[in-house]
Amino acid sequence: MKSIKGKASSSPPDTPAVSPSRRSSFYHPAEETFATILDYYGIEWEYEPRTFPLEWDERGNVIEAFSPDFYLPQQDLYIELTTLRPKLSTKKNHKLRRMKELYPEINVKLFKRKEMRDLMVKFGLYEQAAMIAGTGAQNQDK
Amino acid sequence: MPAKTLADYGELAEGVGEILISEERLRQRVAEMARQISLDYAGKNPLLVGVLKGVLFFMSDLLQLLTIHAEIDFIAVSNYSLETRKRGMVRLVKDLEIPIDGRHILFVEDVIDTGLTLNYILNNLRSRNPASLEVCVLFNKPNHRLIEMPIKYKGFDLPDRFVVGYGLDYREKYRNLPFVALLKPEVFRG
Numbered sequence: 028m029k030s031i032k033g034k035a036s037s038s039p040p041d042t043p044a045v046s047p048s049r050r051s052s053f054y055h056p057a058e059e060t061f062a063t064i065l066d067y068y069g070i071e072w073e074y075e076p077r078t079f080p081l082e083w084d085e086r087g088n089v090i091e092a093f094s095p096d097f098y099l100p101q102q103d104l105y106i107e108l109t110t111l112r113p114k115l116s117t118k119k120n121h122k123l124r125r126m127k128e129l130y131p132e133i134n135v136k137l138f139k140r141k142e143m144r145d146l147m148v149k150f151g152l153y154e155q156a157a158m159i160a161g162t163g164a165q166n167q168d169k
Numbered sequence: 170m171p172a173k174t175l176a177d178y179g180e181l182a183e184g185v186g187e188i189l190i191s192e193e194r195l196r197q198r199v200a201e202m203a204r205q206i207s208l209d210y211a212g213k214n215p216l217l218v219g220v221l222k223g224v225l226f227f228m229s230d231l232l233q234l235l236t237i238h239a240e241i242d243f244i245a246v247s248n249y250s251l252e253t254r255k256r257g258m259v260r261l262v263k264d265l266e267i268p269i270d271g272r273h274i275l276f277v278e279d280v281i282d283t284g285l286t287l288n289y290i291l292n293n294l295r296s297r298n299p300a301s302l303e304v305c306v307l308f309n310k311p312n313h314r315l316i317e318m319p320i321k322y323k324g325f326d327l328p329d330r331f332v333v334g335y336g337l338d339y340r341e342k343y344r345n346l347p348f349v350a351l352l353k354p355e356v357f358r359g
Contacts, residue, residue, distance in 0.1 A: 064249055064285070065285075067259055068258070068288065069259070070288075099315065102317065104315070106315070136315070138313075141329070142312065144357075145313070145329075146313065149282065149283075150248070151248060153340070
């Protein structure tokens with residue numbers, strides 16, 4: 028499983044905080060944007076560092092699992108981003124519910140499509156916000 | 170005098186939807202906050218620190234309602250954008266003019282959502298050894314929070330919606346609305 032980390036303070040000042048090799052590891056452009064925002068504000072992050080088993084078959088094999096997109100170690104907080112339209116995010120909502128049942132001590136925050144759009148607008152990323160609002164967003168989500 | 174309607178705000182009202190917090194409610198809540206701060210900081214001559222530009226309205230109204238001596242100063246930080254990102258990390262683009270070593274600092278903010286900017290600023294201020302450092306925020310958006318921090322004085326919890334007015338802007342517009350309102354969806358599409 029891949030796991031990449033970020034910390035803006037180690038980035039050269041004249042280059043984007045997320046290096047090309049790390050950039051290629053993201054599933055969705057919104058994740059890369061989120062990582063660059065965290066880097067900009069000096070917040071340590073890890074990308075999909077842990078997978079939580081959610082369902083097992085009768086032999087004990089894991090048949091469903093959840094890997095939150097980001098972990099912020101200083102905040103002990105997992106972040107899951109989604110650009111899916113609400114009616115298409117049933118599976119993700121189910122996983123988050125199971126997470127809370129099985130791992131109540133783990134803090135997971137979900138940034139939904141609208142919250143992602145608001146976040147992009149807040150940081151002046153109007154084109155990215157428009158992409159999330161567009162129909163393409165639902166196809167790019169993992 | 171009859172209450173104002175949206176039409177009374179001319180072009181400023183274009184794109185504005187539902188009003189969430191009226192002028193009157195804002196005035197009342199700021200007055201309540203000012204009363205509490207005046208009690209807590211009596212005799213301490215606090216320095217109120219704000220971040221430009223959104224806090225201007227709140228800072229001005231709050232300061233006028235305090236019944237204690239207080240000083241103000243402002244800082245400005247580089248906002249995240251594609252351009253500033255190329256130049257590295259967040260940084261101060263305007264520093265305080267008043268030294269804060271040993272002072273009682275009340276950091277005054279219009280809105281806290283992710284907490285990213287505030288976290289950076291508080292760490293910066295803390296490193297200058299103030300006697301105390303507390304946070305006063307008018308609008309709190311807890312659903313967006315990434316960095317948790319204690320807030321001593323809080324005006325309103327805002328819903329998980331994009332709002333404008335009383336210092337809050339959308340693309341530098343609508344700051345000067347005297348109330349807090351939602352924008353119509355077509356504004357974001359345009």
